[in-house]
Amino acid sequence: MARIIPGVQVTVVKEVVPQQLSPSGVLGLVGVVERGGGVQRAASWSRFVELFGPGSAWSLPEARQALENGVFELVVSPVDASSASSASGGVGDGTNERFKLTARAAGIWANNLKVELSQRKKGDVVTGIDLAVQRPGEDDPEKHQNLHILPGHPRYIGAVLAARSSLVQAESSRPLALVTTGGSGTDLSSAGTKSLNLLTDDKSTAVVKINVVSAATVNVKVSGTAAAANVVLKRGQVTLAELSDVNLSTSAWAIVDALDELEDVTVEVGGWPVAGSATLTGGTDAGLTEYRDAIDALKEEGDVDMVLAAPQDFSKPDKIARIYSAVIAHSEVMAADSKGRVGFGQVAPAATSEQAGELAQSLVSDRFVLVAPHGCVGAVAGRVGGLSYFQSPTFKTISGVPKLSVALGIEAQQALLRTFVLPVVKERGRGVIVVKGITTDGDQINVRRVADRAVRGVKMIGDLFIGRLNTADGRAALKQKLAELLLQMEKDGAIVPSTDGTDPAFKVDVYSSQSDFAQGIVRVDMAVRPVRAIDYIYATVLVQA
Structure with missing residues (x-):
């Protein structure tokens, strides 16, 4: 606006100041987790477990490897596990299954895991059970001691495993049933009926049994349902104990706990699983469509510059190649939108150099890295993410891989490098290192x-x-x-x-x-x-x- 009266007019023009680019080393991780509701971020291991559950440490081990090797942040896109299944196995009394043990996360990772069960006894009376659950790839089992079979007990097997086990959960295979008495109840005495079953399971096995020990007659009245059980004990006109609306599926121990304090009766708990072992079986991986959908979900995360798809089942090479091809296609699409990404994958657990080379030749791209041997791709991706974007991972040490699944000799390394597969080896004095950081078209990752x-x-x-x-x-x-x-x-x-x-x-x-x-x-x-x-x-x- 022109001035009429003499004076000064100042116009401020703001300089265009670019924002700082997002940090490099943001890894988009695709895999099956214990729980998850869409794409979420984790920059630490504790946050990852909080978001996705402790079972995810085993179904998606690449997450911990990546974080231990310095990746800036994980952007986890959970695979829909509805098409997958969790491995399971049962422990019982020798004839019937008593508890079903199920892997916390779906997938094949828990197949063939062994669970050892032993009983704790006081004299001839069983007072608890101990569980030792084998950890995948480890010799030291996960141990849980002095567990109980009745819901509501402080050491109830279902509650303890849910809170403290990273491997399995337990649920009763045989629901408790209430043994009701008539309206006037049942009299127990040392001269007459001495015992009475209060709770049984669906196989009519006595789980909670009451025995009279006093000379006096004790009247026991049991009514209601399994969802709202009522138990009243009287000696004459004196009420010894009265419990009402006890839910057997959550609080059955309350009945035992209350009656166990009485001097007139004793309580027996039966139906304990016998000592022995169980093997988890039946775990399956998610399907190709579910992995593709999870990869596509990363399109909305603009700062992701690396993508790692982590399928569990490598028994179908064609499926693995298609999943990794989806990673390449995703990276190319994002590159067209100026959000280029580098994808990572790994060879099968028992893959030979020839098989690794064949897979690499079907995945030739300057945006994909194929890692050998199996089991260290998360560490490689994390190491790349932990470096400055212009630094090469060649001859860099990686951590979180105490033992390589396959020790690659010189000939195997040369064969892999000729087909542009990234080898990882253990060298004396250097530890576990990346031999050469290359993509499947032979170019350097950096x-x-x-x-x-x-x-x-x-x-x-x-x-x-x-x-x-x-x-x-x-x-x-x-x-x-x-x-x-x-x-x-x-x-x-x-x-x-x-x-x-x-x-x-x-x-x-x-x-x-x-x-x-x-x-x-x-x-x-x-x-x-x-x-x-x-x-x-x-x-x-x-x-x-």
């Missing part, structure tokens, strides 16, 4: 990540200049901001000049032809030279006389 980082930066800066490029000054400002981004990348060591110094680390140009200008188009031409890992050193030694 080269792809540097290019993706540059693209994300251009996208972020370009968005800020939409509607501001209709003047030469606006286009010059865009070029300046892009140059600032690339100059910082050069200072960080992400991009470098040519080795002879004749070509700069980057080139950038912003322009618009008259035809482009008429259509509202501004073009950016940019070239970057990502830093490359020096994987080979050739030395010549002159031996002088």
Whole structure:
């Protein structure tokens, strides 16, 4: 607005200031978990367990490996486990199953896990049971001692395993039933009927039995249902105990606890599982469609720059190849939206070098990394995520893998590298290391990540200049901001000049032809030279006389 009275008018023009790029090393993790309601984030192991349950440590071991190796954050996309099933097994009295033990999370991870059961006794009377549950791949079992079979007991097997076991849960296979008496009750005396079953199971096995020990007659009246049981004990006109509305499925122990304090009667608990072992079986993995849907759910998470799909069942190579192909397709789609990602996968547990090579050849991409041997892909992805985006994982040590499933010899390493499979080996004095950080097209992982980082930066800066490029000054400002981004990348060591110094680390140009200008188009031409890992050193030694 023009001034009429002499004075000063100040116009403030705010400089376009790009936001900071999201941190690199955000891993999108796809797999079966114990529980989960959509895509959620975890930057620590305790948070992961809180969100997805302790059973997820076994169904998705890649999560812990990634966090232990420094990944910035996990973005977990749970696979719908409705098409999967949990492994299970039973413990019983030798004839009938008493409790069903079920793996906390679905999948094949718990198949063939063994559960050892032993009884605790006081004299000839069983007072509790102990469980030892084998951990996958470990010699030291998970132990739970002095468990009880009645709901409501402080050591009830179902409640203790639900709260403290990371492997299994227990539920009764034989619901408790109430043995009701007539309206006047049943008299117990040392001269007449001495005992009475209060609770049985669906096989009519006595679970709670009451015995009279006094010379006096004790009247027992039992009424109601399993959901609301009523028990009254009287000696003459004196009420010894009275319980009402006891839910046997949750509080059966309350009856035993109340009657056990009386001097006139004793209480026996029967139906204990016998000592022995059980093997969990029947676990199955989720289907291909469920894995694809979980991968697609990561599209809304723009800061994810790595994706790891973690199927459990490798018995069907075609299914594994299709899941990993979905990871590649997802990464390509996101790259088209300037949100490039690098995918990770692993070979089958017993895969030979030839089989690994065949799988790699069906997954050739500069956005996919195939890791061998089986069982360490989470650690590799975490190590890559823990490094700066321009650093190579080659010869970097990884943790969280105390023992490799297969020890790769020199010949096996060479065979894998020839087919562009990333080998992981254990070397004396160095620990477990990545031999060479390559994608399945033979390029270095860090080269792809540097290019993706540059693209994300251009996208972020370009968005800020939409509607501001209709003047030469606006286009010059865009070029300046892009140059600032690339100059910082050069200072960080992400991009470098040519080795002879004749070509700069980057080139950038912003322009618009008259035809482009008429259509509202501004073009950016940019070239970057990502830093490359020096994987080979050739030395010549002159031996002088």
